Structures are given as C-alpha cells and as structure tokens.
Amino acid sequence: MLNYEQQEKWSKIVPNWQSPINIDTLHTIEVNAQEKILSFDDEYRFINIVNKGNNLQYDGKGKAIIEGRTFDFQQLHFHFPAEHTIDGKSLPMELHFVHQNMIGQIAVVALYVELGEFSKELDSFFQDFPVNESEKDPFSATLSLNNLIASLGSGVYHYLGSLTTPPLVKNVEWWVIEKPITVSVEQLDKLKKRFNHGNAREIQPTNGRKIIHYVLR
Numbered sequence: 167m168l169n170y171e172q173q174e175k176w177s178k179i180v181p182n183w184q185s186p187i188n189i190d191t192l193h194t195i196e197v198n199a200q201e202k203i204l205s206f207d208d209e210y211r212f213i214n215i216v217n218k219g220n221n222l223q224y225d226g227k228g229k230a231i232i233e234g235r236t237f238d239f240q241q242l243h244f245h246f247p248a249e250h251t252i253d254g255k256s257l258p259m260e261l262h263f264v265h266q267n268m269i270g271q272i273a274v275v276a277l278y279v280e281l282g283e284f285s286k287e288l289d290s291f292f293q294d295f296p297v298n299e300s301e302k303d304p305f306s307a308t309l310s311l312n313n314l315i316a317s318l319g320s321g322v323y324h325y326l327g328s329l330t331t332p333p334l335v336k337n338v339e340w341w342v343i344e345k346p347i348t349v350s351v352e353q354l355d356k357l358k359k360r361f362n363h364g365n366a367r368e369i370q371p372t373n374g375r376k377i378i379h380y381v382l383r
C-alpha cells in the first residue's frame with residue numbers, strides 16, 4: 167500500500183531499469199508462445215527522413231499488435247554498433263522500430279544487422295542520403311516487418327528497460343529479435359560512413375530483471 171505520509175520514498179519503488187543490456191541466454195525464461203506475440207501491418211509506410219546529427223530517423227505510419235495491444239509505429243532509427251549484446255557478443259548495427267500506444271506505453275522492436283547478403287527489403291533505407299543536419303526531407307518507402315521477421319525464423323527476447331538516448335524514458339518494452347538480418351558491405355558503408363564515431367549507449371546493469379525468450383510462431 168502506498169504511504170502518502172512518506173511520498174519522498176516513492177521514487178525507490180520504481181527501479182531504475184535502463185537499456186541497453188547484455189542478454190545472458192543462460193538466464194532467460196523460455197516461453198513457447200501459444201498465440202502470436204508480435205504482429206505488424208503488412209506495410210509500414212515511411213514518409214519523412216530527419217537528420218538528427220548523430221542519427222537518421224525515418225518517420226512512418228503503421229499498426230502493430232503486441233501481446234494483444236495495438237501500438238502505432240512512429241519511427242525507425244539505428245545504432246552503430248548494436249546496443250544490446252547477446253552473451254557479450256556485439257553485432258555491427260541495430261535497428262530500432264519505435265511504437266507507442268494510446269496510453270503512452272512505448273514498445274521498441276530491435277532488429278540486429280549483420281554483414282552478409284544484400285538486403286532488398288532494407289535497400290531503400292541504406293542510402294547515402296543528402297539531407298543536412300537538423301533537416302527533414304520527404305522519404306517514401308514501405309517495409310513489412312511481418313515478412314522480415316518471419317523470414318529470419320527467429321525468437322524474440324523481451325524485457326523492461328528505457329530509451330537509450332536522453333531523456334532515457336523508463337518503462338519501455340523491448341522486443342529484441344534474436345537473429346540478425348544481413349545487408350551487404352556496400353549497403354552498410356553507405357550509412358556508416360556518416361556515423362564513424364558510433365552512436366551506441368554503453369551496456370547497463372540488468373539488476374535482476376527477468377528476460378523472457380519467446381519462440382515466435
């Protein structure tokens with residue numbers, strides 16, 4: 167029960183769970199999802215690209231159903247190298263698909279990128295965009311997260327954390343797709359050359375958080 171006489175202590179009730187974290191696969195909770203945990207509109211439609219200086223943000227529209235709740239897709243951005251690690255292993259890049267629902271909950275779907283085969287699905291996003299810092303340009307592309315994730319045959323890690331850039335908003339749901347998608351060296355270089363200094367936050371302490379590993383169906 168909340169003690170209204172000692173409200174100064176309330177902040178200690180909410181743990182400061184931050185992101186990104188290392189996912190220790192020996193200590194995840196394995197769950198065989200009985201229903202579809204993650205489902206996305208067949209097309210996310212992208213409309214703008216914004217140069218945030220140390221990132222590019224692709225604004226778009228679309229709906230996701232996450233654990234039976236409807237979320238609006240808002241924007242995609244990325245990090246070099248990947249922010250979440252799995253058993254300490256770091257990958258070259260991580261895409262963040264940011265969603266929000268009507269009551270303000272934030273859910274981020276994180277997709278790893280690894281070097282390998284050319285990606286047709288992601289090619290529109292891996293371009294040497296001319297847009298200057300702090301400017302916004304029209305950008306037209308579509309993407310099917312459903313197809314992309316299904317093609318990976320991947321599970322997903324789920325835990326509660328924060329945004330990884332200030333203001334580091336807490337209570338963010340993370341859905342980290344286990345298997346990476348591949349892009350070619352040429353594709354990666356088109357984006358990466360603008361962000362040579364990197365834009366990944368350091369790994370944060372897990373502090374006893376539960377990490378669930380869902381086998382997707």
Ligand SMILES: [Zn+2]
Pocket residue numbers: 243244245262330
């Ligand atoms: Zn991010």
